[in-house]
Amino acid sequence: xxxxxxxxxxxxxxxxxxxxxxxxxxxxxxxxxxxxxxxxxxxxxxxxxxxxxxxxxxxxxxxxxxxxxxxxxxxxxxxxxxxxxxxxxxxxxxxxxxxxxxxxxxxxxxxxxxxxxxxxxxxxxxxxxxxxxxxxxxxxxxxxxxxxxxxxxxxxxxxxxxxxxxxxxxxxxxxxxxxxxxxxx
Numbered sequence: 001x002x003x004x005x006x007x008x009x010x011x012x013x014x015x016x017x018x019x020x021x022x023x024x025x026x027x028x029x030x031x032x033x034x035x036x037x038x039x040x041x042x043x044x045x046x047x048x049x050x051x052x053x054x055x056x057x058x059x060x061x062x063x064x065x066x067x068x069x070x071x072x073x074x075x076x077x078x079x080x081x082x083x084x085x086x087x088x089x090x091x092x093x094x095x096x097x098x099x100x101x102x103x104x105x106x107x108x109x110x111x112x113x114x115x116x117x118x119x120x121x122x123x124x125x126x127x128x129x130x131x132x133x134x135x136x137x138x139x140x141x142x143x144x145x146x147x148x149x150x151x152x153x154x155x156x157x158x159x160x161x162x163x164x165x166x167x168x169x170x171x172x173x174x175x176x177x178x179x180x181x182x183x184x185x
Contacts, residue, residue, distance in 0.1 A: 010161035014154050022130075022147070029130040032121045032144050036151025039117050046159050051152035057111040058148040061118030064100045066141045068092055069126055073137070121148055 015034070022030025036054055043050045071092050079088055100119070104112035121144045125131055131143035 005161050007158065007162045011158045014158055014161075018154075021150070026132040026143070027130055027134065028132070028143050029121070029125045029128065029147050032125065032147035033150045033154055035117050035121050036148040037154045038151075039114055040152045040155035043111065043114065046152065046156040051156070053111045054114050054152055055149055056108055057114030058118030058121065059145045060103065060109050061100065061115030061120075062122035062141055062144050062148070063118075064096050064103075064115070065119045065122035065126075066137055068096050069122075069137045069140075071096075118144070118148060 018030035018033050021033070022028045036058055039054055039058070040046055040050055043053060068089075072089060075088060075092075076085055079085055100115055101112070103109045104115060109115065122141060125144040125147075126137060126140035129135065131140040133139035
């Protein structure tokens with residue numbers, strides 16, 4: 001059975017639509033959608049359980065990165081010299097990352113790679129000057145959390161647009177299941 005729209009086209013159209021989300025006056029980071037979209041497939045494919053795990057893990061990881069930025073804003077200026085600032089940053093990262101890793105032992109936050117993707121997404125948003133108020137740590141956090149939350153939605157939509165007219169069962173029977181459906185099984 002043939003697909004309605006090839007996955008390559010459906011995913012590309014959705015990817016192009018992120019320009020309208022991120023290219024707004026809010027200057028949201030559209031690439032954050034791609035990070036969580038890819039994470040959706042790495043975590044097993046588009047499904048509500050995978051999305052829920054990412055919707056918990058990624059904001060948590062972003063929050064730990066926010067803590068690092070907030071601490072460094074408070075104590076980073078108290079030391080002079082790049083080596084001293086780097087040493088303080090290393091100590092802060094050591095402590096915060098340790099807490100992040102231990103948090104991953106809690107079932108709710110057990111998707112540790114998702115936390116690290118949220119962590120990295122936050123730093124790229126904040127230090128890249130993205131967000132509805134560039135340079136504001138909390139605005140960067142809200143912006144990246146919102147955009148990361150859309151990734152599993154985009155992964156789901158890409159799969160839905162590619163399902164054959166006969167439905168999922170027909171696609172599976174024909175061996176012509178879309179990318180998302182194969183990963184979700």
